[in-house]
Amino acid sequence: MTAPPRSTVEVFRRGGLRRLASGGRSWRAIAVALALIVPMTLFGSIILMTPSPSVLLGGRNAEDCAEAATGTDVSATAQTDIPRDYLELYKKFGRQIGVQWNVLAAIGKRETDHGRSSLPGVSSGTNYAGAAGPMQFLVSTWGGKTRIKIGPDVNGYASDGDGDGYGDIYDPADAILGAARMLKRNGAPDDLKRAIFVYNRATWYVDQVLEIARRYAANGQIQLPPEADPACDSSYVASAPDDVVRTILEYALAQRGKPYRWGGTGPDAFDCSGIIYMAYRNAGLSIPRTTFGQWPFGVRVQPGSEQPGDLVFFNAGPGTSKDHPGHVGMVVSPGKMIEARCTLCGPIKVTTYGDRPNIVGFTRPLENEDVVEQLKRALT
Structure with missing residues (x-):
């Protein structure tokens, strides 16, 4: 032979x-x-x-999975309410990290209305609790400073979403990437209630974020990203x-x-x-x-x-x-x-x-x- x-x-x-x-x-x-x-x-x-x-499980079908994979499962409410640049960032980093884009967007809405709030700490400084930026990170949780050079010694969620080498707590790309990483670290995409509760330790906050996330999804549901869902x-x-x-x-x-x-x-x-x-x-x-x-x-x-x-x-x-x-x-x-x-x-x-x-x-x-x-x- x-x-x-x-x-x-x-x-x-x-x-x-x-x-x-x-x-x-x-x-x-x-x-x-x-x-x-x-x-x-x-x-x-x-x-x-x-x-x-199986492709079919629990009511989810191949079309649902395809929409989730491409980020096209966006409701009319989301398209109207979320600034286009923010929406693209939520979808981009949701896919990259493996968390639900609409949950990221719901946190951005609840915290600062997608960066449009004029309250202290959104575009400069901090609020009364020491939080800053469009996703309202505590500076200590971000890494101790509002702008940090990204490297192996960074101890926090400071992230470089725009590729400039720095994690800027006020930059939407950096902040949304950091939020996606924090959610993933604390249970997302599976245990969303735990992940959101760690983000802001209040049950009412968890309920509000999940409700907003449902309104942002075209099918009104919060589903696993396709790569994490055995049904897809x-x-x-x-x-x-x-x-x-x-x-x-x-x-x-x-x-x-x-x-x-x-x-x-x-x-x-x-x-x-x-x-x-x-x-x-x-x-x-x-x-x-x-x-x-x-x-x-x-x-x-x-x-x-x-x-x-x-x-x-x-x-x-x-x-x-x-x-x-x-x-x-x-x-x-x-x-x-x-x-x-x-x-x-x-x-x-x-x-x-x-x-x-x-x-x-x-x-x-x-x-x-x-x-x-x-x-x-x-x-x-």
């Missing part, structure tokens, strides 16, 4: 239609067979495939480069909404490396179980060259360092990963990684020699 190339995955990525010299079988067909059969041959037991999320077909699986990656992504994405549990490998809960270990195992491939083992296992990938199925590592968690990362996610598309982050971080979901300051690097387990050998042995 003709031996496959050293990097089997490269053959898959060229379309999977090249045929083996022996038997005329296609690599794509073999990949499909491996995804279904190898779990039995390599591990001695059947690993049940978890179905991918985010096209991650459909755009996978080959059947092996597709099988890995299907399993991982089907775990959205399940809780984080340290040491968890399913089926009810996972930790960060556990979901990746089981997703690869679902495709019949054995990789290390822990983050510390997965980091040196894959072939290093230059930032910007990562592909679906690759792993992204972070300097986070006890006992970790730049050369010993303690957190890992799986790339599902450029800038997006699925991760099981922590007990208090909400359920497993698709998140952005480009805004994380502590990325250590990317690896490609599918090009590890052991993985290539596993595929070769399964074909003989």
Whole structure:
């Protein structure tokens, strides 16, 4: 039998239609067979495939998801009430960070009428409580100063939304990006009541923000962003480069909404490396179980060259360092990963990684020699 190339995955990525010299079988067909059969041959037991999320669930359909993904789910009220430049910023940073744009906009409305208020602290100085800017950050929460050079030593939500290198509490782009990050940090997009309550600790404030957010949405509802909603077909699986990656992504994405549990490998809960270990195992491939083992296992990938199925590592968690990362996610598309982050971080979901300051690097387990050998042995 003709031996496959050293990097089997490269053959898959060229379309999977090249045929083996022996038997005329296609690599794509073999990949499909491996995804279904190898779990039995390599591990001695059947690993049940978890179905991918349905496009229809809980009344949400593909059109709703498409509107949420493009930010076109804007009501007439929102179009009339929100200044155009602010609306674009709410939609832009809502998508970038993975929170509901209309919740961001509702906070902007409730705090300063989208920057139009003439009260103290909106365009200069602070109000009686020490808050400033269109999103009314406490200066201490922003980082101690109203204008801060953005760098690794910034301790707060100061953000650079306009790309000038500084976090200016009075700049709408910087302030809205900072607000999106604060909501995400405290539970959004899943636990909105908690996230909004942390923003301003009053239940009446939470109720008012949610009511405004509903009025700003075209369908009158507050829904998860499509990348965080198992009911939405985010096209991650459909755009996978080959059947092996597709099988890995299907399993991982089907775990959205399940809780984080340290040491968890399913089926009810996972930790960060556990979901990746089981997703690869679902495709019949054995990789290390822990983050510390997965980091040196894959072939290093230059930032910007990562592909679906690759792993992204972070300097986070006890006992970790730049050369010993303690957190890992799986790339599902450029800038997006699925991760099981922590007990208090909400359920497993698709998140952005480009805004994380502590990325250590990317690896490609599918090009590890052991993985290539596993595929070769399964074909003989």
